[in-house]
Amino acid sequence: MKIKKKKEDLPLPQILNLDDDFSLIKRFIEGDESTFNILVQRHKEKVRNIIYLTLGNHDQVDDIAQEVFLTVYKNLNNFRFESQFTTWLYRITVNKCKDYLRKIKIRNIFTPIKDSESELGYNPHSEDSDIKEIVHNAISKLPDKLRIPLMLKDIEGLSYQEIAESIQCEIGTVKSRIFRAREGLRNLLKPYERELLL
Amino acid sequence: MKRFYNKKYELLSAYIDNELSEEDVKKLEEELKFSKDLQKKLAELKKLKQITISSINPIQENPFFETRLAATLRIKNPWYLRLKKYSPVFGIIALSIIIMVVLKYNPSLIDKVVEQQKSNITAFYKQNLKPLLFAADLTNEDIFDFAFYHRLPLNYQKKQFLQLGSDKNGNQFFEIKSAGLANNSNHLANFIKGLNLNEKQQKQLDSILTSHVPELQSQVLVNDKNTVAINPNIWNYNKALTADLISFAANVNKNNFQKIIPPDFEKLYNAKAIAQILKDVKSTKSNKYIFFTPDSIFSDQYSFNQDEFNKEMQIWSKEMQKNMQEYSKQFSNFNFRFGEGFAKLKRDSSWDRNFEVFIDSNICRVHIPKVEIPQMNLPDMDGLNINLDSLTNYLRSFSFHFPPHNNGKNYKYFYSDSSKGFHFKAYGFDSTFTFGNPKTDSILKNRFKNFGFRMNPDSLASVFKIFLGDSTNFNHQQDMQKQMKEFERQMEMFQKEMEQMQKELKKNVPQKQTKKSVEI
Structure with a gap:
């Protein structure tokens, strides 16, 4: 099956003006x-959101976003104008998030007693947990x-093409992973079928 | 089946993300109409997407993000690191300052470096230089041509020549040109004929020419790196050699000598003056050579060791005996190449401004206005070759051709001076000649008139009468006498043959008749 490319995803003719x-x-x-400041102002919220969504918490968002823009600053002279700036920026952002998550995992090996808020706070049978928190916790459980x-x-509204470029894989893989993520989420939320009206 | 549904569900997932093509959307929507299971799954996926979106609260903006980033950038990227991108500019400026300082305290540094490079190049081209006479195997004829025509063959096959000359301003030049442009006439032989030299005098002339070989040897050197090294003193040697030959000519045959030498050169007749010139030239040693290479033209000191060369010659002569072919390959195959380097040479002639180079397809001329030729009080003998040419104009070779069994009684006469060979036919020995072309008569008469002969076509026996009014033609007297004797001998033989044939004819006629009568 062919994946449709949305019109808005197709590369638009480059009109060079002072603002692009x-x-x-x-x-x-x-x-x-x-x-550089203009670029930061323009893209910082998107970057912060991606980090937030990828990590699942607010704590490190700004730190990692700072690292992302520092990396951009250092490497902007080598930008090759072969793809959109956002594609390059998102790729850096995702890679920074992956690095951070890798570090956390390694750290967790040496600190087996888990005391993270999300882990502790997640209790599917707790009465005061509302629907948002249940779903958020379920999402954070996904690989x-x-x-x-x-x-x-779902949150940032990137196309499959953009996602594929950001995480450096095929579009078919993106499609498959998104479906599998939804299936995984459904399984995690099965105990709350009634509340969620699934 | 499950896998099939998974695939369908995966399509439904892409469908709600609006990532399917129109064709796939149509197909899927058709299937959705009839499949409750797919409809149920679609609803479930839509709900999941909706709760996923609604579960995430938008992150709060951080108003200090840029400020913090700017501070981090300042810390991680201080001013001195920001200047890093200008490092090439700073490097060039620093290098320039260093060079300026060094040159201020050592202004001759660049000249020294250039001189060093030049000396490296000159050392390369000075390797293995050998005398031209050795490489080109010059004959006495070549040395004679050098004396009067300022020309020396550069290689054994004589495909290239070195030509010396001077322009209108009196500046000397030399040029390397192909053999096709050189005049290959037999000047030495004509000179000998013109002076009517006997065998002893010819030997004397040969010894004079050979005596100049050792000096000439060191004047033009060549090597396997396509280098020609010319000693500027060669122009003086050329004059000395010419003066020596003129002196010799004046001694052996003063009458004929006066025909070829203009009166301006009378002072050269003085044997003492000639001896002094020769002495001056031989005593003036110059180690400065003009090196003519594919890369550059330059003048530099070079000391040619004659003794060492003679020793090498002895060794090589032994080697030569062993392997003649190898010898000819190694040492006699000099051929100056007009390659691509010459275009470069023309452009880079500023390398040494003492020279002006003019290059054609097969000629390379080098003017040397600023190179010092050892000064000697020698007469200007550049006009001499004109007189020698005028002498050789009279020294035309001609020959008679008598076919040994010519029953047609036709005799041909060839006169080689003209591009057309004139010929006439003789009908009978005692009858008058009939010329094939009426014009030939007058042409021959005029030619021979110039030559000192008078033509009398009345009888074969007195075809040519020789008048020795002009003493330069005495050699032709001998030649003509020899040819006339040969001609008479041929005629006698022919007469005898004819007489014999007549006798045989007389004898044969009655015999045939006898035979016929017998047959009857």
Whole structure:
């Protein structure tokens, strides 16, 4: 089955004006560092959201977002203008999140007693847990490789194509992982079928 | 079946994400109409997507994000690191300053470096230089041509020549040109004929020419790196050699000598003056050579060791005896190549501004206005070759051809001076000649008039009468006498043959008749 490419996802003809990302990058490369601030202002919320959705908590969002933009600042001179700036930016963001999650996992090996808020707070039979929290906890239980594409699709509204470029895999894989994420979520939420009206 | 449904469910997942093509959407919607299971799954997936979206609270904006980022950038990227991208510029400026300082305290540094490079190149081209006479195997004819025509063959096959000359301004030049442009006439032989030299005098002339070989040997050197090294003193040697030959000519045959030498050169007749010139030239040693290479033209000091070369010659002569072919390959195969380097040479002639280079397809001329030729008080002998040419104009070779059994009684006469061979036919020995072309008569008469002969076509016995009014033609007297004797001998033989044939004919006629009568 062919995956449809949405019209809005197709690369639009590049109209170089002073405000588009490419023009800002070119000016940055030429020495106008003020353009970097514009890029940060333009994309910081999207980056922070992706980090938040990927990690599942607020704590490290700003720290990782800072790291993302520092990496962008260092490497912007080497930007090759072969893909959208956002694609490159999201890829850096996802990779930073993956690095962070990898570090957390390694840390957890040496600290077996789990005291994280999400783990402790998650109790499917607790009476005061509302629906949002149940779903949020269920999402956080999903493996990274399923949760990240699901969040990028449902919350950030990226296309399969953009997700594939960000996490560096095939579109078919993205489609499969999103479906599997939804199936996993359904299984996790099975005890709450009535509440959720599933 | 389950896998099938999984695939269908996966499509439903992509369907609610609006990621299917129109064709797939149509197919799926058709199937949805008839499948309650698919409808149920679609509703479930839509609900899951809805609760997923609703479960996530939007993250609060951080108003200090940019400020914090700017602070981090300042810490992680201080001013001195930001200047890093300008490091090439700083490097160039620093290098320039260093060079300026070094040159201020050592201004001759660049000259030294250039001189060092030049000396490296010159050392390369100076390797294995050998005398041209050795490489080209020059004959006495070549040395004679050098004296009067300033030309020396560069290689054994004589495919290239080195030509010396001077332009209108009196500046010397030399050029390397192909053999096709050189005049290959037999000048030495004509010179000998012109002066009517006997065998002893010819030997004397040969010894004069050979005596100049050792000096000439060291004047033009060549090597396997396509280098020609010319000593500027060669122009003086050329004049000395010419003066020596003129002196010799004046001694052996003063009358004929005056025909070929203009009066301006009378002072050269003085044997003492000639001896002094030769002494001056031989005593003036110059180690400065002009090196003509594919990469550059330059003048530099070079000391040619004649003794060492003679020793090498002795060794090589032994080697030569062993393997003649190898010898000819190694040492006699010099051929100056007009390659791609010459275009470069023309452009880079500023390498040494003492030279002006003019390059054609097969000629390379080098003017040397600023190179010092050892100064000597020698007369200008550049006009001499013109007089020698005028002498050789008279020294035309001609020959008679008598077919040994010519029953047609036709005799051909060839006169080689003209591009057309004139010929006439003789009908009978005692009858008058009939010329094939009426014009030939006058042409021959005029030609021979210039030559000092008078033609009398009345009888074969007195075809040519020789008038020795011009003393330069005395050699032709001998030649003509020899040819006339040969001609008479041929005629006598022919007469005898004819007489014999007549006798045989007389004898045969009655015999045939006898035979016929017998047959009857």
